[in-house]
Amino acid sequence: MNDAGDRREAGAGTLAAAAVGAAAVALCDALHELGHVAAALPLGVPVLMISSVGISTATSSPAVALAGPLVNAVLAGALLVARSPALAAESRCGAWLFGTVNLFDCVAYLLYSALLGSGDWATVFAAFSPPLLWRPAVALAGAALYAGAVFGSLRVLRALVADGALSCADARRWCLAAYLAGGLLLTAAAALNPIDAWLILTSGVATGFGAMAGLTFIPSLLKDDDGASARKASAARFGLAWLLVCVAVSLAFVFVLGPGIRLSVADAGGERQGLSSSTGGSHAALLRRPSA
Numbered sequence: 001m002n003d004a005g006d007r008r009e010a011g012a013g014t015l016a017a018a019a020v021g022a023a024a025v026a027l028c029d030a031l032h033e034l035g036h037v038a039a040a041l042p043l044g045v046p047v048l049m050i051s052s053v054g055i056s057t058a059t060s061s062p063a064v065a066l067a068g069p070l071v072n073a074v075l076a077g078a079l080l081v082a083r084s085p086a087l088a089a090e091s092r093c094g095a096w097l098f099g100t101v102n103l104f105d106c107v108a109y110l111l112y113s114a115l116l117g118s119g120d121w122a123t124v125f126a127a128f129s130p131p132l133l134w135r136p137a138v139a140l141a142g143a144a145l146y147a148g149a150v151f152g153s154l155r156v157l158r159a160l161v162a163d164g165a166l167s168c169a170d171a172r173r174w175c176l177a178a179y180l181a182g183g184l185l186l187t188a189a190a191a192l193n194p195i196d197a198w199l200i201l202t203s204g205v206a207t208g209f210g211a212m213a214g215l216t217f218i219p220s221l222l223k224d225d226d227g228a229s230a231r232k233a234s235a236a237r238f239g240l241a242w243l244l245v246c247v248a249v250s251l252a253f254v255f256v257l258g259p260g261i262r263l264s265v266a267d268a269g270g271e272r273q274g275l276s277s278s279t280g281g282s283h284a285a286l287l288r289r290p291s292a
Contacts, residue, residue, distance in 0.1 A: 013170050014177045016238035017097075021178025022185045023246035024098040025208065026253035028072065028105055029186065033257075035071030039064045051260030052189035052253065053203040065123035069106045076103035079156050089165035090238055096160060097178055100153040101212060107149045108211035111142030150214040154221050161222070172219040179215035183208030185250055192258035 029052055036055045040047045046058040057064065078099030082092045113121035114135045125134040160166050166174065183205070190204025 014173050016243065017170075017174040017177035018181035019243050019246040019250070020094055020238065021097055021101075021174075022181040023249040024094070024101050024178070025182030025185055025212070026189075026250050027098065028075070028101045029189075029207070030253060030257055031071055031075060032068040032105065035067040036064050037263075039067030047263050049194075049260050049262045049264075050257070051193050051195070052186065052257045053193045053195065053199045056195070060123060062124045062127040065120040068120050069109055072102040072106035072109075075099070076106060079103065079153065082156050083159055085163055089160075090242065092160055092163075092165050093174070094242075096153070096156050097174070099156070100215070101178075101182065103149045103153065104146070104214050105207065105211050107142060107145045108213075109142075110138055111146060112206065112211070114139035114142055146214065150217050150221075153214065154218050157218065157222065168222060168224050171222055175215045175218045179209075179212055182212055185254065189254045189258035192254065194260050 033050050033052075033055055037047050037050060039045075040055070040057060040061070043061060043063060045061050045064050048056045048058060050056075076099050078095040080099075081087070082096035082099060084092070087095070109119060110121050113119040113125070116122075117131060117135065121138065125138060128134075157166075157171055161168055161171055186208030187200060187204040190200045193199050193203075
């Protein structure tokens with residue numbers, strides 16, 4: 001293939017990575033929040049609103065807070081699916097990226113909650129231990145687990161390269177394109193949140209560019225000689241249908257979940273409640289008590 005053809009192919013691969021990456025991050029975030037809602041309903045915790053930055057509830061519940069990260073932990077199992085050579089190369093690449101962003105989101109949230117004392121894990125640990133005890137321990141555990149998550153994702157990506165699903169060069173482009181597209185998507189959705197402008201930084205930017213920072217580390221760890229197929233062209237070819245679905249998911253996330261969906265304006269007693277402003281956290285609108 002000539003240089004012009006190589007550039008066109010690289011550009012198409014980068015576009016596909018951005019589209020799939022944005023959709024993967026959108027689904028990661030949306031399913032996290034739906035996990036909170038699914039846990040709240042049987043526990044009788046009134047959910048007032050769901051948005052890309054979190055859910056707003058009438059009361060705080062450690063069980064409801066725990067549900068979001070647990071959903072991401074389960075969805076990180078997509079990394080195991082990505083290792084299956086029986087799947088098409090496109091499906092394996094999509095599964096790797098989806099599993100990676102869920103794994104990073106779940107683990108990075110430990111570190112985030114420990115450092116800032118807010119968010120899902122803070123709600124969980126604060127119910128059982130004073131901050132001086134749980135925050136240092138969780139910060140150390142979060143940092144160690146995040147490093148492990150990066151190398152775990154890298155190991156699966158090396159398998160994809162070895163099997164020829166992605167070339168080494170395309171794998172690097174995938175990481176960076178997905179990182180930028182996902183970060184911009186979460187920031188754009190957070191900019192539309194109806195709760196507090198501060199959430200653009202503490203939820204959109206913190207999750208999109210902070211929690212997913214592992215995607216920027218992986219390219220430097222991926223060696224050119226990783227796998228027998230490292231220098232072959234990528235087998236993954238994302239067609240128009242893939243791209244249209246990914247774009248539709250991303251647009252729905254920004255313009256539907258970004259502004260929020262009001263589920264209830266009343267507490268259990270039927271009295272109207274208002275939504276309070278947020279004070280921080282990835283998915284930081286979670287479980288706040290409405291103002292009087």
